[in-house]
Amino acid sequence: MTTSPAAALTARAQEVSSQIVADILRLVGQETNSYDLPGLAAGLDLLRELTVDRLGPPDQERRHPGGECGDTLTLTYTGSGPGHVALVGHYDTVWPTGTLAGWEGRQPGDDGRPVLSGPGIFDMKAGLIQGIWALWLARESGAPTPTVTFLFNGDEEIGSLSSRPVIEQVARTVDATLVLEPSAQGAVKTARKGSGVFQVTVTGVEAHAGLAPQDGASAITALSEFVIAAAAVAAPENGTTVNAGLITGGSAINVVAGRATAGLDIRISSPAEQARVDREMDAIQVSDPRVRVEIDHAWNRPPMTLSAASLPLLDLAREVAREQGREGLRDAAVGGASDANFVAALGLPVLCGMGAVGDGAHARGEFIHPDTVPAQTALVAGMLGRLATPLPAPATAS
Structure with missing residues (x-):
C-alpha cells in the first residue's frame, strides 16, 4: 500500500522526535530572562546555532539591535515555491536568571503521561525548535517549500518594545505569518485580548x-x-x-x-x-x-480577532491536520496577548498557537507533553508545504 505524503511526513517527524526534544532541552538550558542582556545574547546565539545546524546558513540574515531589550534576529531561507511565510517566536522568558538551578520540574500526572518541564519550555522554547524542524521536515519530504523567514525576538514578555516594528515589517512582506506560541491544549489560537x-x-x-x-x-x-x-x-x-x-x-x-x-x-x-x-x-x-x-x-x-484574512489559514490548518490523521483541530480565544496581535491589527493573515502542547505558562512547573512534539512539528511542516503556493486572497465586498 502506498503511503500518503501526509502520513510519511508524520512518520518522519516521529522518527526524529528524539532529536527535536534534545534541541528543545538544549535551548531551555540557556536561561534568557527578558532583562538579562548577556543571557539573551547567549540564548540568541544558541538559537541561531541550532537553526544553522539543522537548515544550513540562511540566504539572508539580520540582527536588529534591541538596545535595552534582547536583539531580534531574522533568518530567511529561500524556498522552491513562490510562497513566503514568516515563523515568529520569542526566546525571552519571564524567569529570573538562576531559576534553572532550583527548578524542581514536574512529575507525570495520574495517567502516567510523560512530561518535560523547565523554565520557558512551554512558553515558548519548544515552539521555536519545532518551527526549525518543521522546515527541515518540509524540505526533506521533497515537496515544494515556500521561502521562510524566521523571526526570533527577545522582548515579547515585556511588550515587544524594540521588536514590534521588525515584526510588522516582516509581516507586510510575507503571504502568511505563523506564530509558534504554545497551543491552547492542542488548539490553535485565533483570538487574543x-x-x-x-x-x-x-x-x-x-x-x-x-x-x-x-x-x-x-x-x-x-x-x-x-x-x-x-x-x-x-x-x-x-x-x-x-x-x-x-x-x-x-x-x-x-x-x-x-x-x-x-x-x-x-x-x-x-x-x-x-x-x-x-x-x-x-x-x-x-x-x-x-x-x-x-x-x-x-x-x-491591540485585540486580535479571527479576520477574513486569517480564516483561510485556519481552514488550511484543519485540512492539513485531517490529512495527517488529526480530526477536529480546534481553535480558541485566549486572554493572553502575543506578537500575533500586531500582525492581526494590520489586517494580515496570521495564525497563533502553532507550538507546544502542555500547560503552566509563567508558572513554576510549566511543562510540555513530549509525545505531542512530532504531531505539532508535522502540522507546521504540512502547512509550509501547502503554503509553497500562496493562498488566494479573501474576496472583498464591492
Missing part, C-alpha cells in the same frame, strides 16, 4: 507621621483608593480585566508617604472597551485634594 500596562504615579505631601501627621497627604493611602476604584473598572463579562500587579511607595515607616506608584495590567477584547477603560480610569478621584494622580495610558497590543 489586547493588553495595556498603565503606570500610575501618585504624589502626596510628606510629613512626620508622629509629630505632624495632619500636615501630610499620604500617597500610599490615595493610591490604595485608586487601585480599588481601578479594579471596579474591570468588566469580565465584556472580556475586560484589571490587575494591580506591582505597587511601590513611601520612604520610611514614620514618614507620611510623598510618592507611590502602581503598575496595572489591563486586558480588553474590543476597541470600545479600550475607550471605556481610558475614560473611566481618568475619571477616578481620590479623597485628599492635595494629592496628584498621573496615569500613563500605555496600550501595548
Whole structure:
C-alpha cells in the first residue's frame, strides 16, 4: 500500500522526535530572562546555532539591535515555491536568571503521561525548535517549500518594545505569518485580548507621621483608593480585566508617604472597551485634594480577532491536520496577548498557537507533553508545504 505524503511526513517527524526534544532541552538550558542582556545574547546565539545546524546558513540574515531589550534576529531561507511565510517566536522568558538551578520540574500526572518541564519550555522554547524542524521536515519530504523567514525576538514578555516594528515589517512582506506560541491544549489560537500596562504615579505631601501627621497627604493611602476604584473598572463579562500587579511607595515607616506608584495590567477584547477603560480610569478621584494622580495610558497590543484574512489559514490548518490523521483541530480565544496581535491589527493573515502542547505558562512547573512534539512539528511542516503556493486572497465586498 502506498503511503500518503501526509502520513510519511508524520512518520518522519516521529522518527526524529528524539532529536527535536534534545534541541528543545538544549535551548531551555540557556536561561534568557527578558532583562538579562548577556543571557539573551547567549540564548540568541544558541538559537541561531541550532537553526544553522539543522537548515544550513540562511540566504539572508539580520540582527536588529534591541538596545535595552534582547536583539531580534531574522533568518530567511529561500524556498522552491513562490510562497513566503514568516515563523515568529520569542526566546525571552519571564524567569529570573538562576531559576534553572532550583527548578524542581514536574512529575507525570495520574495517567502516567510523560512530561518535560523547565523554565520557558512551554512558553515558548519548544515552539521555536519545532518551527526549525518543521522546515527541515518540509524540505526533506521533497515537496515544494515556500521561502521562510524566521523571526526570533527577545522582548515579547515585556511588550515587544524594540521588536514590534521588525515584526510588522516582516509581516507586510510575507503571504502568511505563523506564530509558534504554545497551543491552547492542542488548539490553535485565533483570538487574543489586547493588553495595556498603565503606570500610575501618585504624589502626596510628606510629613512626620508622629509629630505632624495632619500636615501630610499620604500617597500610599490615595493610591490604595485608586487601585480599588481601578479594579471596579474591570468588566469580565465584556472580556475586560484589571490587575494591580506591582505597587511601590513611601520612604520610611514614620514618614507620611510623598510618592507611590502602581503598575496595572489591563486586558480588553474590543476597541470600545479600550475607550471605556481610558475614560473611566481618568475619571477616578481620590479623597485628599492635595494629592496628584498621573496615569500613563500605555496600550501595548491591540485585540486580535479571527479576520477574513486569517480564516483561510485556519481552514488550511484543519485540512492539513485531517490529512495527517488529526480530526477536529480546534481553535480558541485566549486572554493572553502575543506578537500575533500586531500582525492581526494590520489586517494580515496570521495564525497563533502553532507550538507546544502542555500547560503552566509563567508558572513554576510549566511543562510540555513530549509525545505531542512530532504531531505539532508535522502540522507546521504540512502547512509550509501547502503554503509553497500562496493562498488566494479573501474576496472583498464591492
